Amino acid sequence: MSTIKDVARQAGVSVSTASRALNNNPRISDATRQRVRQAAAKLGYRLNYAAKNLTSGKSNIVGLVFPVTEEGAFANPFHLDLMRGVAAKLAPHHYEMAVAIGQTTDELLNHVKSLVENANVTKLLVFYSLKKDPVIDYLRKQNLDFVIIGQPGQAGDRFVDSDNRLAGYRGTELLMKQKVVSRPLFVSSAQRWPYEEQRLAGYRQRMEELSLPAQEVAIDSVQEVDAQKFDSLIASDDVNYLHFVTTHPQFSSLPALCFNNSRLLGMIMPGVMKVDLVPRSIGSAAVDLLFEPAINHRLVDFKIIG
Structure with a gap:
């Protein structure tokens, strides 16, 4: 098994320089660090991170x-x-x-x-x-x-x-334009996370600009939701969309947009417009x-x- 001494000899540097280079010490030049790394790779040497952690008192x-x-x-x-x-x-x-x-x-x-x-x-x-x-x-x-x-x-x-507020605004705008709808219902979780509040604010902004009523509901709300009052859905994320249309199947055929674009959920709901937040x-x-x-x-x- 190769040692740090072998790496130093292969790279033509001292043992201390080889050690500093492998630990990305800023005092060691990029050229030297590269040469030491190449020597370590050639010899199959790997830094002992467990020992390093014990010495520094921090973990990797x-x-x-x-x-x-x-x-x-x-x-x-x-x-x-x-x-x-x-x-x-x-x-x-x-x-x-x-x-x-x-x-x-x-x-x-x-x-x-x-x-x-x-x-x-x-x-x-x-x-x-x-x-x-x-x-x-x-x-x-x-x-x-x-x-x-x-x-x-x-x-x-x-x-x-x-920019979740902008995403909520642009998503609402595009859904209404492409699907020719004017009464989208915004669906959020019961927790109303900050990112949901921001997406909701973008939705409200676009609806206000069009002088249209903004309406929202939490997925676990006990209130009855009249599907005939709405012609589309905007869900704060794809999980909330699936939860809502599962418990309110009368909404499942409406044009919809949701945030996130996971592969599995994309296979389940291919017709739904999505705001991909590129996680x-x-x-x-x-x-x-x-x-x-x-x-x-x-x-x-x-x-x-x-």
């Missing part, structure tokens, strides 16, 4: 913090695509992922604390945004490196997001931000698929 793990999800709730494919984007971007950094989930805020907070305090995790991606959240408050108090997916609840938090790109951008502390935020463009 990024924590992924999911929103509180009740048992039996629909799994959101948006999060899976986020993870794919994150995983692809973490590989070159030699980092792995660990997931924190919970059915209550307390349970989620305990999982996050375990990652931080027991596994020495110092970098985290939060897959949701809330104005007042004990988990995010904990990350702030611990002065950890974290990036939020969505609009932050406090100034100074770093984040990656799409893999969002996940990739979040990792870039995590390793570039000087950058505060990044916006990722969306695409509308007719």
